[in-house]
Amino acid sequence: MRGRALMVAGQTVRILSKRGSLHLSQRRREALVAYMLISPWFIAFLIFTAGSMAYSFGLSLYKADFLTPAKFVGLSNYSRWVRDEMFGLSLYNTLYMLFFSIFLGMPVSLAASMLLNLHLRGITFFRTVFYMPALVSGIATFVLWNIILNKDFGLLNWLLGLVGLPPVPWLTTTTWAKPSIVLMNLWAAGGGSILYLAALQAVPQELYESASIDGAGRWARFRHVTLPQISPTIFLTLVTGIIGGLQVFLSTMVMTNGGPYYSTTTYMLVLYRTAWRDLKWGYASAQAWLLFIIIMLLTLLVFRSSALWVYYEGELKK
């Protein structure tokens, strides 16, 4: 540090301003440059993140459609919404899809990644193919799957027909609409396998070797070596999956527009309609904040539980 102090002392910068010259120390100049560099981000943060959050919270306390004067209603937006039947229904739909997408998707991703970890020739080809659906995922796949799931000429029913099964009305019945979306998510689950693959490759081989020496079979090795070692990745996937899954919206809007009889109407879809269709901006803001709280609570739950099952290398046991 001594060296730097000498540099600081020995270098001052002269900046000429209207009031004469300004001597800025090296430290000050560095800080000034730094603030200038991060200012775009910080200003955007103040306006579009912090400011927006405050604005939406404030808005949620009003009845506002921007056509008539706003009326302060306090927390009644929240109490009204919680008692609305769409609240329970949309939350149920969202949680349903979230639950199955995660609890079916994760094993699929994990199994796929273990497959991809095998040292077979041409494995890179397979890794690319597995990653394709997730890479390309988005509205193109929604449009594609919308047609694949078509009752009359969709790919899926044709495949079922090949094995002698009857066609399924995927997107047109309340029984099958949500599972269809889950199925589409499972198809893209191959993408998550790349993340698990990286984690799998980071597991030190000695652990497996010493486990085998101690007599652990394949399943035991999986349970006691593999799973704990990759648990941080599982944790990360779980948290991001929950945050993203609770806000699911585009797939349901593009594919089923809320589904037959509201069966695929997710929370965000209700919010979207409340705001942009019904112009109830205050009410919608309350819906937004409630969802935010739910996301935070669930995330907190996962964080708390993580102490029980997530294993970090080098962590001290109490």
Added chain:
Amino acid sequence: MPARAQPGLLSQAGRYLRRHRLQFFGYSLLLFLSVSFAFPFVWMVSTSLKPAYEVTTYPIRLIPSIWRWDNYVRVWQEVPWAPRWALNSLLLVEIGVVGAVISNTMIAYAFARLRFPGREPLFMIVLSVMMLPGVVTVIPNYLIWTKLKALDTYWPWVVGAFTGSSFYIFMLRQYMLSLPYDLDEAARMDGAGYIRTLVQILVPLLRAPLIAVAVFQFLGIYNDFFSAILFLRNVRLFPLSLGLVAIRSHPQVGWRLELVMAMSTCFILPMIIVYFVAQQYFIEGVVLTGVRR
């Protein structure tokens, strides 16, 4: 010496399979899953090449009887606004990638290399914003842009691109932290200012992560449909992503699945190309610079 009986061909094959049990099992499973994952794409391309009368026939023919390559030409001619949409997407992607690369590098440099009061708390904010659910800022952001009369413009994208993004800041900062500080100090000794150090010394070493940022940003902006549907009402301004969804409800074109699938294929193609090109760069970047993350 007892004579060795010659094993039959079948038992030889059986023994080969049993010995290479893992490979056999692995390959067959991989093959099965690959086919399952790839099948929708295969069907998409096959539908896009079919003549119109064959698209909805049942049972489905995977191989078109005639290969109508001209479907791909007709998409651009008969779908209204399609070429315009593609150009719009190109513009948005250019803005997005250029903005992201420039702004995030600057910001990450400040957090990684410069000292200033409040650096740690500010970076904490960067991190927490990364996980922030967007739901709570969607409505106000829309209202703010509306009040700024920015609907039906590309301003939201411009501002979004040039103000940095938590994930890229984090990623670039991590990478920069792995570059030795001696580089900065040597540059300082030679009289270079902070910006010069960044541009001339550090940026050339950031090729791999910057390409990663560019690729992610490309994919994000190109695929983005939500912002488009919020801010754009004028059909001429739609990006290709929104256009693809919009034409499904078009009376003349929406039901012609061969055109919709051709458009989907065209839409997906750039993503796959970019991914493959970038992959090579990643490997090249790691090998050339010798930097391991």
